[in-house]
Amino acid sequence: MNTIKTGPDNNRTAQCPSCGREGKAVNTTTLHSLVRADRQDRITDSKYLFCGSQGCDIVYFTMHFAERSDLWSGIKARNVINQNLLTLANADIWSESLTRDGSHVFYKEDLTVRVGIKEESPPRPICYCFNHSVEEIFDEARRTGKSTVIDDIKSRIKSDGCSCEVKNPQGSCCLGTVKPFVNEALRQFGKEVDETVAGTGHKDCCRP
């Protein structure tokens, strides 16, 4: 029954074990900065991925096994850990944050900050270095018909630098996330979108 291999030809997947969205790699530095102090000891040396789905409760997850109902039926996560995946001295603690298919996860409630892009209600922080929110972007667009957030972020990065890796739950520059919200806000209030700020590519990153 327990024939799962941990070799390179197994069925490991980088899709969120809850919503199925493809995860984005994030360094453990980010987790060490944003996971609640009393849950820091659950962070492992595994490679973590970030789930950006709105409404999904999982923020970080490790690579895990694709669903194999033939193999996993009736097996509890704790037994799987003990028998197949890892030898862990503190498996009892870890089992609280393991999914049925062996992914180690952190939920929204495990973080010290709200993950704005995953929330549906305010406050929805989106730029953690300079404290901008989705609400602010839409409010400014409604009041003034424009958005100064991207220029503000860029100019403050130049003068102050940024700390995306330790402040942003995505562990990377927020500009690629901010721009679609700015464009959506401008469109909603009938304004033209500046296509030069429409992209979400790497060029938008604040890193040199």
Ligand SMILES: [Zn+2]
């Ligand atoms: Zn998810």
